[in-house]
Amino acid sequence: MHPAFSVIAFTVSSGAGFGLYMLLVMAHVFGFLTMERGTIITATILAMVLIIAGLLSSTQHLANPKNAWRAFFRFRTSWLSREGVFAVLFFPFAMLYLLGVFLSDTGSIGFFTKLMGLFGVMLAFATLFSQGMIYGCLKTIKQWNTPLTPTNYILLAFATGALLFNLLLAMNGHESLGMMGGITLGLIFIAMIAKGIYYFWIRTPSSSSINTATGFARGKVRLLDVGHTAGTFLTEEFGYKTAKGQLNILKVVVFACGFFIPFLLTTFMVVGASAAVFSALLAFVVAMVGITAERWLFFAEARHVVNLYHGAQRT
């Protein structure tokens, strides 16, 4: 699949935003972190900015954006529509939560604000799940058609959101940094395991082959001619190919930058409090590079079955 930059930016940015919001509100409402009012307000606004930036970026890959408003009306069948509806519904609840915190004196909020915040968490989770299911529901791409796809989207959103949360806590010189640091380490570890399982899983080819695509199962089938002299929409969109070596290098980048280095830096942040802000910032930036590479690979490694009509023997 052709990796579209706008979609990569959308999923990475909104993932971090939703992850940050969910962790922040749960930490606040359930009270396992004590935070000042200012930190909560900054974090909520930052999360919403990241999500809005992502949503705006996602409209960039539409060829006919004037009809984008129609995308909310097929909630019953389309995961893309569901994602849009959940993402938009998220904002009023997040705004009410933000307002509640803003109006409180010390950051201690009432039942209504807590409820609004938690509704926002549920909608953020639903958006991330739908985002994963957009890819997960496609039977045509075996590398996506797995429960691991939404799992990875959700876990990586939590991991990147946690790293961003750490950064905000460290910048405010917070004493509960150790607690959040520990949670972050756990989230990064789980996300890494899930991604590792995914990479092993996609190594097996799908059941579709050039034989099932043409209906000739008894002999070898090979493409003689694709029937067109120049590229088509299909070859541009689905015929994306990269060198095997490049894919392997990027996988190293995913595990090193996405998981390993942020893990070490977060550990360092918890232990060496003097350089906490620097470690947290570096951990977040490096993780963003790693997760962008992960998202790029997610597209580049996906092999659509239409390639069987363009010469591929298996997908």
Add this chain to the structure above:
Amino acid sequence: MKLGLVVDLDVCVGCHACAVSCKQWNTSGTTGPLTDYAPYDEDPSGVWFNRVRHFEVGDFPNSKTVNMPMSCMHCEQADCVDVCPTGASYKRAEDGIVLIDQDKCMGCNYCSWACPYGARELDRDTGTMKKCTLCVDRIYDESLNEIDRQPSCVITCPAHARHFGDFDDPNSNVSTLVRERGGHQLMPELGYSPTNHYLPPRIMKPQQTAETPRKSLISSVKDWVNQSVAR
């Protein structure tokens, strides 16, 4: 009704006439134009509803060239319709034809991802997805003669490799052909249940093939000189 096509792979000669006539009819049809990109340049490209691919089945000398024209299969389980977030893609209840409302499409490409047969192509100029309409603007046109109320590709095919009809009727021409010739669907394992069927080539005696005699030194030199001079 379940309207669709049967393509006879035994007689298809791979001339691309169906693809060209489809382009000609539909570029001024309901979902037209079928935009061309750089039509007079080195690598002309554009939107087509129908594309012909050529395969070799089996190993020489027991091999056969199979030409496979492909357009929308008008699947019973059309995932392209389910995934469409705007409702631009729809499947007609009355005859099973899958269509795209050009006024609603936002060009997100998602339906083309869901289609295993490569039937949907984005028109970069209009920013909308386009696909085979089964010539819906032709098959119901009562101002045409009855014989002409068929998709353009079917009428054009010089080898009579294409047949149009109702798969719901067990005695229709297409149902009979599929039953008698063992017609199959493409990629049935994905569960899209495509309406269009393909008839496999008939079993024939292998044709004798002669070895090409090796060229003499003189003729090789002559060929080389002729090529050089022509350039």
